[in-house]
Amino acid sequence: MIGGGRIGEALVSGLLQSGFATKDLVVVEKFPARTEELATEYSIRVTDSIADAAEGADVLVIAVKPGDVDVVLADLGKADLDSDREKLLMSLVAGVPTSRYENKLPAGSPVVRVMPNTPMLVGEGASVIAAGRHVKPDHLALAREILESVGTVTVVPESQIDAVTAVSGSGPAYFFLVAEAMIDAGVALGLTRATTTELVVQTMTGSAAMLARSGENAADLRAAVTSPGGTTAAAIRELERGGVRTAFYEALAAARDRSAALGSSGD
Numbered sequence: 001m002i003g004g005g006r007i008g009e010a011l012v013s014g015l016l017q018s019g020f021a022t023k024d025l026v027v028v029e030k031f032p033a034r035t036e037e038l039a040t041e042y043s044i045r046v047t048d049s050i051a052d053a054a055e056g057a058d059v060l061v062i063a064v065k066p067g068d069v070d071v072v073l074a075d076l077g078k079a080d081l082d083s084d085r086e087k088l089l090m091s092l093v094a095g096v097p098t099s100r101y102e103n104k105l106p107a108g109s110p111v112v113r114v115m116p117n118t119p120m121l122v123g124e125g126a127s128v129i130a131a132g133r134h135v136k137p138d139h140l141a142l143a144r145e146i147l148e149s150v151g152t153v154t155v156v157p158e159s160q161i162d163a164v165t166a167v168s169g170s171g172p173a174y175f176f177l178v179a180e181a182m183i184d185a186g187v188a189l190g191l192t193r194a195t196t197t198e199l200v201v202q203t204m205t206g207s208a209a210m211l212a213r214s215g216e217n218a219a220d221l222r223a224a225v226t227s228p229g230g231t232t233a234a235a236i237r238e239l240e241r242g243g244v245r246t247a248f249y250e251a252l253a254a255a256r257d258r259s260a261a262l263g264s265s266g267d
């Protein structure tokens with residue numbers, strides 16, 4: 001795992017919780033305080049040397065920010081790696097296309113682009129994978145096996161990954177924002193923060209479970225809560241007046257465009 005930040009830690013933590021052995025994971029992290037933190041928390045080997053971690057690895061997971069990818073690729077290029085041992089590279093980096101890795105790695109290197117999300121920290125991630133040019137079914141199966149230990153896995157063509165990033169990659173932030181706003185609104189109505197937080201969390205959990213398990217779509221489930229002339233209709237009218245639906249169209253388009261821009265500039 002190259003990059004022990006938030007998403008790198010989420011995958012490491014999820015993998016260990018799902019039964020991966022600590023000896024099978026090595027993290028490369030360049031920030032010393034973070035190195036110490038990860039090694040203590042997870043009892044895994046954390047090093048600042050890409051060459052050290054990559055030697056002997058079957059899978060390299062890149063979890064650095066888009067702007068750091070070229071440095072990582074340069075370090076991998078300099079490392080004297082065992083060329084007989086094929087390594088699958090899995091990139092969790094937003095925006096950066098598989099071709100960017102393929103152009104810098106030895107010819108024929110298999111690269112899988114992944115868009116994960118942070119709920120994998122609790123085994124409920126939604127990961128989407130797209131195959132690079134040299135990926136064979138066995139490589140895709142290995143990427144799937146690793147990611148399925150921390151949630152669901154969906155395969156798409158790489159042309160859809162920017163849109164997927166807008167939906168599920170950034171998606172948890174939208175739900176946390178809604179939760180935050182509902183909690184503040186409940187407090188404004190006079191409820192304690194503890195009570196309103198408990199109610200919001202359980203309402204989100206219960207609603208997501210209904211959506212996942214009832215077989216009904218979101219529009220029908222919403223209609224079932226909306227009694228004629230009732231409280232929900234009054235609330236929905238205000239949300240529509242606030243432009244919430246349009247805001248989501250615009251927000252997801254902005255995220256999709258930003259993902260594409262990160263791929264070309266990395267900044």
Ligand SMILES: NC(=O)C1=CN([C@@H]2O[C@H](COP(=O)(O)OP(=O)(O)OC[C@H]3O[C@@H](n4cnc5c(N)ncnc54)[C@H](OP(=O)(O)O)[C@@H]3O)[C@@H](O)[C@H]2O)C=CC1
Pocket residue numbers: 002003004005006007008028029030031034063064065066068071072092093094095115116117118169170
């Ligand atoms: N957070 C999320 O929900 C999601 C993130 N992603 C993607 O995951 C990637 C990481 O994001 P996130 O975890 O949030 O970012 P963070 O900044 O939390 O983590 C990146 C980590 O990588 C370290 N790093 C940078 N360069 C190197 C290097 N050369 N060698 C080793 N470690 C290095 C950074 O150290 P330092 O801080 O010292 O630079 C930092 O600790 C991004 O590309 C993002 O697009 C994808 C889906 C969801």
Ligand SMILES: O=C(O)[C@@H]1CCC=N1
Pocket residue numbers: 094165169170
């Ligand atoms: O905000 C970002 O750029 C990353 C990618 C998806 C979620 N977090």
